[in-house]
Amino acid sequence: xxxxxxxxxxxxxASVLAFAAPALAEPLTVSNWDxxxxxxxxxxxxxxxxxxxxxVLHATNEEIMGKLIASKGVGYDVVFVSSPFAEVLNNLGLAxxxxxxxxxxxxxxxxxxxxxxxxxxxxxxxxxxxxxTGLCYRSxxxxxxxxxxxxxxxxxxxxxxxxxxxxxxxxxxxxxLDLGYSVNETDPDKMKEVRDLLIKAKSTLLAYDDTxxxxxxxxxxxxxxxxxxxxxxxxIGENADIKYxxxxxxxxxxxxxxxxxxxxxxxxxxxxxxDSILDADNHRWAAENILYKVPNEAAMAGxxxxxxxxxxxxxxxxxxxxxxxxxxxxxPAQRQYSRIVSEIKAAN
Amino acid sequence: xxxxxxxxxMLLILGxxxxxxxxxxxxxxxxxxxxxxxxxAWTGFSFKWYGALLEDSDILGAAANTLVVAIISTVLATxxxxxxxVGVEIRxxxxxxxxxxxxxxxxxxxxxxxxxxxxxxxxxGVQMGLHTIIVSHVVFNLAFVCAVxxxxxxxxxxxxxxxxxxxxxxxxxxxxVVLRLDRTRWRVSTPSSRRTPKRFWPSMSVERPVNxxxxxxxxxxxxxxxxxxxxxxxxxxxxxxxxxxxxxxx
Amino acid sequence: MTTDRRPxxxxxxxxxxLFGLMVIPCVLILVLAFFRRGLYGGIEYTWTLENxxxxxxxxxxxxxxxxxxxxxxxxxxxxxxxxxxxxAIAAMPRRHQPMxxxxxxxxxxxxxxxRTYAWIVLLNREGLVVNLARWLGFEGELPSMLYTExxxxxxxxxxxxxxxxxxxxxxxxxxxxxxxxxxxxLGASGWTTFRRxxxxxxxxxxxxxxxxxxxxxxxxxxxxxxxGGGQFQMIGNLVYAQFLTANDWPFGAALSMVLIxxxxxxxxxxxxxxxxxxxxxxxxxxRA
Numbered sequence: 001x002x003x004x005x006x007x008x009x010x011x012x013x014a015s016v017l018a019f020a021a022p023a024l025a026e027p028l029t030v031s032n033w034d035x036x037x038x039x040x041x042x043x044x045x046x047x048x049x050x051x052x053x054x055x056v057l058h059a060t061n062e063e064i065m066g067k068l069i070a071s072k073g074v075g076y077d078v079v080f081v082s083s084p085f086a087e088v089l090n091n092l093g094l095a096x097x098x099x100x101x102x103x104x105x106x107x108x109x110x111x112x113x114x115x116x117x118x119x120x121x122x123x124x125x126x127x128x129x130x131x132x133t134g135l136c137y138r139s140x141x142x143x144x145x146x147x148x149x150x151x152x153x154x155x156x157x158x159x160x161x162x163x164x165x166x167x168x169x170x171x172x173x174x175x176x177l178d179l180g181y182s183v184n185e186t187d188p189d190k191m192k193e194v195r196d197l198l199i200k201a202k203s204t205l206l207a208y209d210d211t212x213x214x215x216x217x218x219x220x221x222x223x224x225x226x227x228x229x230x231x232x233x234x235x236i237g238e239n240a241d242i243k244y245x246x247x248x249x250x251x252x253x254x255x256x257x258x259x260x261x262x263x264x265x266x267x268x269x270x271x272x273x274x275d276s277i278l279d280a281d282n283h284r285w286a287a288e289n290i291l292y293k294v295p296n297e298a299a300m301a302g303x304x305x306x307x308x309x310x311x312x313x314x315x316x317x318x319x320x321x322x323x324x325x326x327x328x329x330x331x332p333a334q335r336q337y338s339r340i341v342s343e344i345k346a347a348n
Numbered sequence: 349x350x351x352x353x354x355x356x357x358m359l360l361i362l363g364x365x366x367x368x369x370x371x372x373x374x375x376x377x378x379x380x381x382x383x384x385x386x387x388x389a390w391t392g393f394s395f396k397w398y399g400a401l402l403e404d405s406d407i408l409g410a411a412a413n414t415l416v417v418a419i420i421s422t423v424l425a426t427x428x429x430x431x432x433x434v435g436v437e438i439r440x441x442x443x444x445x446x447x448x449x450x451x452x453x454x455x456x457x458x459x460x461x462x463x464x465x466x467x468x469x470x471x472x473g474v475q476m477g478l479h480t481i482i483v484s485h486v487v488f489n490l491a492f493v494c495a496v497x498x499x500x501x502x503x504x505x506x507x508x509x510x511x512x513x514x515x516x517x518x519x520x521x522x523x524x525v526v527l528r529l530d531r532t533r534w535r536v537s538t539p540s541s542r543r544t545p546k547r548f549w550p551s552m553s554v555e556r557p558v559n560x561x562x563x564x565x566x567x568x569x570x571x572x573x574x575x576x577x578x579x580x581x582x583x584x585x586x587x588x589x590x591x592x593x594x595x596x597x598x
Numbered sequence: 599m600t601t602d603r604r605p606x607x608x609x610x611x612x613x614x615x616l617f618g619l620m621v622i623p624c625v626l627i628l629v630l631a632f633f634r635r636g637l638y639g640g641i642e643y644t645w646t647l648e649n650x651x652x653x654x655x656x657x658x659x660x661x662x663x664x665x666x667x668x669x670x671x672x673x674x675x676x677x678x679x680x681x682x683x684x685x686a687i688a689a690m691p692r693r694h695q696p697m698x699x700x701x702x703x704x705x706x707x708x709x710x711x712x713r714t715y716a717w718i719v720l721l722n723r724e725g726l727v728v729n730l731a732r733w734l735g736f737e738g739e740l741p742s743m744l745y746t747e748x749x750x751x752x753x754x755x756x757x758x759x760x761x762x763x764x765x766x767x768x769x770x771x772x773x774x775x776x777x778x779x780x781x782x783x784l785g786a787s788g789w790t791t792f793r794r795x796x797x798x799x800x801x802x803x804x805x806x807x808x809x810x811x812x813x814x815x816x817x818x819x820x821x822x823x824x825x826g827g828g829q830f831q832m833i834g835n836l837v838y839a840q841f842l843t844a845n846d847w848p849f850g851a852a853l854s855m856v857l858i859x860x861x862x863x864x865x866x867x868x869x870x871x872x873x874x875x876x877x878x879x880x881x882x883x884x885r886a
Contacts, residue, residue, distance in 0.1 A: 062843040069640055069845065070463075071470040088638045160742060166828045168843065207745040207827025219386050221723045332637060338844035339657070345831045346661050354788065358686035362698070365683040369705045369759065372716030375726060379719065389724075428612040435608030447869075448862065449616055455861040456624060457817040459838050460854040463847070464623035471626075487620050490612055499768075519604060 027052040028269040031064050032080040036129075036256075038282070038289040045276050051269040060167065060210075061085045068094060073263035077270045083118040083255040084169070084329040086125040091329075095124040096260040102271040105278035112318040113295035116255060117326050125257035126274055129230070129292040132251035132316070132324060133170055136227035138217055140241040148178035148247045151226055152201040159204040161223040163216060166208035168341050169327055171198070173252050174226055183252045183325050186333040195340045199347045208345075217242055228254070229313040230292035236311060237291070244313050253324040255295070287314070293321075417478060421485035428486065429493025436494070437501040453491035461488070628858075631851035641847065649852035658836065658853070665832040668747060668822075669815035672754035673808045679755070680762030680807055681800075687763070688770040699767060706760035714824050717753050718744060721825075745827025753821040758814060762807035769803040770796075802871065809868040813861045833857055 030042070034057045038044075042055050058064035061082050068076065073094040081089065089095040100106055106114075106126060113127045114120075135145045142158055145151065152175060154162055165171055173183045175194040185191060206222055214235030216222035227235075232244040258277065260270045276282055280298035287294045287303060293314055294300060308315040330337065383392035401407060432450070436442055453461070465484050466476075474480060512522045631649050634642040652658060687698045705713065720726050721744040728743075743749060773796065781791040815821075819834030826832075831839070833853065840850030 060843065062845060066463075066842050066845055067466070069638075070467050074470065075476060092638055092640070163827075202829065205829070206742060207829060209827065215386070219389075219722075219724050335635070335844070335846065338839070338846065342661075342831060342836065342839070343657055345829065345835075346657060346664070348830075355689070358689045361682045362686040362690075365679055365686075365759070365763075366701065368679070368756070369702065372713065372720055372756065373705060373708060375720060376712065376716045428615060431608045432612035435605040435610075438608070439605040446613075449613070449621065451865055452624075453616070453620055455813050455817070455865060456620070456858055457819075457834060457837055457854060459819065459834070459841055460624065460627060460850075460858075461620065463841050463850075464627040465619065467627060468619075468623035483619060487616065490615065494612070 027054040028077050028266050028273060029054055029056060030078045031056045031058050031076055036290055038286045045273055049272050053273060073261040076261050077264040077266050078273055079259050080128060080256055081259060083257055084327050086257045086259050087118050087329040089259055090124040094262055096262045097123055103275045105275050108278055108280055108296045108298040110295050110297045110318045112322050118328055125259050127255050127295040128258050130255040130295050131229040131293050132246055133228055134244055134246040134251050135224060136217060136232035136235060136242060136244050137224040138241050139243045141223045144245060145224060146248055148174050148249050151224060152178055152197060154204050158224055160206055162205055163207050163209040163213045163222050163225045164205060165226050166210045168337055171341060172337060177249045184328045184330050186330055191336060191340060195343055198344045202347060230290060233291035233311045251324050253321055253326040255326060413478060417481050417485060421482045421489055424486045425489035425493050429490040430497050433494045433497035433501060437498055450491060450494055453488045628851050628855050630848050631855050633848050635846045635848050649848045652849060653852050653856050661831055661836055662833055665816050668751060668832060669812045672751050672815050673811040676755045676759050676762045676811050677804050677808050680759055681766045681804055683763045684766035684770050687767060702763045703760045710757060713757055714753055714821055717825060721749055745829055749825040750822050753825040754815045758811040762811060765807040766803040769800040773799060805868055805871045809864050813864060817857060
């Protein structure tokens with residue numbers, strides 16, 4: 001094949017790709033974290049419903065929020081975001097007001113999941129997964145920790161082998177809980193204390209890590225980390241010595257939700273997608289794959305006993321979870337939070 | 349210039365630097381054959397990860413996308429960048445604004461450029477896709493191509509272009525000849541260099557002696573080589589021993 | 599030689615592309631620096647200079663200075679190593695030089711992330727460097743070399759070293775051996791010849807290399823994020839955070855503006871140095 005025809009061919013292909021996209025029916029665009037749904041969830045939905053859903057990934061809430069704000073919600077149909085950000089989407093008018101008649105499976109949810117502080121009645125968001133944040137550790141290398149202080153001011157043999165979550169809200173939450181403050185605290189003086197505690201904690205920290213901390217636990221590079229319960233389960237799956245515990249000061253209650261965007265042009269498909277996720281079997285399959293708890297009563301009832309034994313935190317009941325404070329949007333104080341995190345990271 | 353001890357020292361320096369450059373990559377390649385998944389313990393030799401790679405449709409799909417983007421954006425960037433470089437070098441006297449605009453893509457932080465283009469495309473209602481990625485890559489790559497080609501063109505003998513025009517060639521032909529010459533000038537230049545054909549980067553180490561009578565005086569380069577280059581044919585040797593090569597410059 | 603219109607025609611497509619797809623979008627974003635961040639991260643269109651003022655706040659300016667320090671250190675180390683390598687390559691037999699140069703630059707063609715991950719593998723506490731030390735008999739707990747400033751510097755040097763080698767090689771390869779010969783004939787030692795003859799003549803290559811590595815390092819956010827363990831922010835991370843985490847685009851735009859201005863200043867400085875060196879070289883080459 002001559003160089004010329006290869007080049008022409010590639011150009012032609014690209015042009016086709018470029019111009020064909022708007023010409024075809026618009027696929028349903030769903031944005032989620034990587035590995036946060038069952039691997040075949042999208043294919044199954046497409047096969048069952050005849051739609052063409054497409055999954056795009058976002059690494060953090062802030063990333064998808066930035067894109068949505070920049071494009072005013074255009075380009076996405078359903079997004080998975082944590083509850084504070086769902087609140088923001090609603091405040092900005094980007095979230096569709098949900099018609100529950102089009103989501104019959106919403107009846108599968110726990111009663112508690114329909115009255116969550118951030119969205120009572122699920123008017124703009126539907127919870128997808130929920131859980132706690134606690135300490136994940138190697139039981140063969142360290143004694144079981146009991147307090148957030150064990151992470152923030154670790155014993156000498158553990159110092160330098162700890163990590164904390166890098167995302168603003170959870171990074172600060174560890175100190176907020178340790179000091180007994182609210183995880184949605186806005187009082188500047190209290191936040192200064194939080195900041196100072198975290199700056200001190202930095203000197204014994206190995207790294208801030210959102211995604212590979214369980215691998216560090218498995219390899220032994222770290223011995224005690226701050227972790228979401230589901231992520232800790234990934235570590236438990238690889239090394240049975242890894243255990244998860246919620247410190248005595250408590251945890252936060254985080255809820256990841258599905259939001260349909262008002263700017264979506266495929267509302268029918270979007271509703272069908274949300275409904276299919278909430279189906280008891282699908283949601284149970286999701287939980288078994290991502291190792292997180294789901295707020296779907298019908299689904300959790302079907303989770304196998306052996307799974308609950310291997311991953312004890314999956315068996316936590318909603319009543320216990322609701323004891324913890326849910327992360328909410330802090331409004332104008334968000335800027336204060338960002339600055340505090342910058343100060344912590346810039347400190348030596 | 350190069351004595352025994354100095355030569356050994358040079359070899360040592362090269363050895364150290366090359367080790368620094370290649371050990372990390374070799375380690376990664378070595379670890380790709382590790383049986384276990386963690387990079388911290390070697391558990392045995394295995395090809396299984398390559399097998400897993402070939403079966404992972406996500407990665408293969410991403411690789412295909414990357415190839416498409418790379419090929420198309422490279423072609424576009426090379427064409428545009430070369431034209432830009434040639435145009436800029438012909439024009440010779442360029443304003444600071446022009447120079448700044450040409451350099452700018454390399455110094456604007458990628459995140460700013462990315463966010464700017466995202467907002468811009470949203471504003472225009474353009475749907476995101478491979479085409480927007482390609483278009484954005486060209487912006488950045490074009491500047492690099494331009495810089496590289498300009499660096500080469502600085503040593504270029506524009507008398508060839510003049511000669512070509514004098515002989516009646518059209519602009520298009522001249523451009524083709526110019527670009528082609530630049531790549532393979534060792535084939536066209538002095539007999540001496542023909543004795544040692546360069547296999548890798550032909551134009552890297554051959555210094556064509558400039559005949560100042562026809563060469564652009566402002567571009568006359570001092571004839572500089574390191575020892576070891578084959579001696580020039582007597583007829584091509586520059587008369588004076590001094591490296592100055594502009595006896596005809598007024 | 600050419601009509602007046604031909605250069606313009608040649609440059610036109612590229613310039614239109616750059617103008618429409620770089621200048622305009624960037625101006626649109628940078629102009630946000632003069633507006634205020636909305637409550638939830640949007641833009642409030644009230645004119646204000648507070649974002650620019652915030653850039654010079656001790657916290658953020660400190661981050662700027664620290665980034666400049668790390669970038670400068672990386673550029674300096676890269677220049678020392680790169681110049682040494684380039685000098686060694688230029689000293690090799692001419693027929694080997696292209697190949698050596700090719701191999702010196704080859705790592706530059708591998709993927710940036712892959713090169714950075716290689717260092718994570720090497721430096722982490724259970725990694726190869728530590729295992730090597732243990733094998734050599736070192737006992738006890740080694741402090742982690744990863745997730746530190748040193749690791750970031752190593753990563754930056756590693757990533758940009760081939761570039762410096764290339765840029766230092768150019769003037770070195772064009773050096774006239776007759777001058778160094780003359781210097782030795784006049785009685786100067788090898789070291790003095792190097793210091794007072796070779797080095798000054800090849801300064802443009804070093805300057806180019808230094809400034810490009812500096813500019814590329816200071817805006818870099820991948821290496822500090824990966825090799826620094828998120829423990830400290832360089833200006834690149836800060837800008838990234840403003841745009842994608844804190845959703846404070848006005849402040850991010852203000853930071854970018856100052857950063858771009860600094861980089862532009864340095865590039866202009868480099869252009870001046872290069873020009874002066876090119877002009878001055880005439881004297882150094884023995885031109886009367």
